[in-house]
Amino acid sequence: MPASQTTTIAVLSQKGGTGKTTTVRTLADALRRAGVSTLAVDLDPQGNLSDYFDLPPDVEPTIADVLSGRAAASEAIHEDLIPANLSLAEAELMLGGKMGRELTLRRALADAPDEYELILIDCPPSLGLLTVNALVAADRALVTAEAQYFALQGVEQAMEVIELARDSLNPDLQLLGVLLNLADMRTVHSREALSALRESYGEAVFDTAIRSSIAYAESAERAVSILDHRPDLGADYLALAGEVLTRIPGLESASERLAQHAG
Numbered sequence: 485m486p487a488s489q490t491t492t493i494a495v496l497s498q499k500g501g502t503g504k505t506t507t508v509r510t511l512a513d514a515l516r517r518a519g520v521s522t523l524a525v526d527l528d529p530q531g532n533l534s535d536y537f538d539l540p541p542d543v544e545p546t547i548a549d550v551l552s553g554r555a556a557a558s559e560a561i562h563e564d565l566i567p568a569n570l571s572l573a574e575a576e577l578m579l580g581g582k583m584g585r586e587l588t589l590r591r592a593l594a595d596a597p598d599e600y601e602l603i604l605i606d607c608p609p610s611l612g613l614l615t616v617n618a619l620v621a622a623d624r625a626l627v628t629a630e631a632q633y634f635a636l637q638g639v640e641q642a643m644e645v646i647e648l649a650r651d652s653l654n655p656d657l658q659l660l661g662v663l664l665n666l667a668d669m670r671t672v673h674s675r676e677a678l679s680a681l682r683e684s685y686g687e688a689v690f691d692t693a694i695r696s697s698i699a700y701a702e703s704a705e706r707a708v709s710i711l712d713h714r715p716d717l718g719a720d721y722l723a724l725a726g727e728v729l730t731r732i733p734g735l736e737s738a739s740e741r742l743a744q745h746a747g
């Protein structure tokens with residue numbers, strides 16, 4: 485087990501392109517600026533998180549080596565990130581045939597250094613074995629939804645998988661919150677998506693919605709955090725990070741440091 489003061493958060497969604505990777509990348513950045521020691525874990529064979537952090541594509545070992553038992557989690561940390569690449573697709577296939585396949589990541593992360601207060605796991609765009617591994621390893625789940633029609637359905641499906649993980653292997657798993665992402669509140673569909681989510685999930689929906697902007701694609705391409713690339717937009721993620729911190733026992737005081745940073 486990681487140190488008891490480490491909180492592990494799985495960021496997931498039922499469908500692709502809901503801003504999971506951008507959320508992990510930018511939250512990690514905001515939380516570190518608030519002095520919260522944060523490990524990011526790329527659990528997607530696309531390796532986008534590793535790209536967003538500008539890690540060399542051939543860096544080793546990766547999360548695939550960790551899940552296959554070839555490396556310890558602590559050996560696979562590069563600049564506070566455990567990276568992924570396409571070899572994770574193969575590791576996932578191998579994992580499928582093993583006993584305790586859903587517990588592999590949880591067991592591996594038990595070896596992560598105690599110094600981390602938070603671990604953020606970026607899930608792939610499916611609710612398969614890798615996402616289940618993330619949910620079994622996590623204390624909290626953060627569900628992202630694109631502010632579009634059918635946002636609610638996607639969140640409902642993610643919730644079912646969270647419940648499954650809770651009912652079987654991880655009874656302590658709790659929902660951290662539901663994030664409306666890529667929002668344009670001038671449009672009817674964004675407003676409807678938000679009110680549908682609020683109706684179903686109430687307070688669990690973060691007050692902060694992340695605004696949609698083309699600047700995110702530029703920021704990803706240049707591997708420059710949106711907090712630096714466009715501080716005006718980055719304010720959304722600072723606000724989200726503040727909400728996340730107030731929801732995690734023991735980290736509330738970091739939320740005040742963050743407020744000073746946003747100052």
Ligand SMILES: Nc1ncnc2c1ncn2[C@@H]1O[C@H](COP(=O)(O)OP(=O)(O)OP(=O)(O)O)[C@@H](O)[C@H]1O
Pocket residue numbers: 497499500501502503504505506507528530532607608609665666667694695696697698699700701702704
């Ligand atoms: N707030 C935003 N506004 C506009 N575009 C965004 C925003 N956040 C992320 N994007 C862009 O949308 C695309 C998908 O974002 P991201 O990779 O974070 O989503 P994802 O859920 O991780 O996708 P996947 O399911 O493929 O892993 C990227 O091109 C990203 O730059």
Ligand SMILES: [Mg+2]
Pocket residue numbers: 504505506528532606607608
């Ligand atoms: Mg992604």
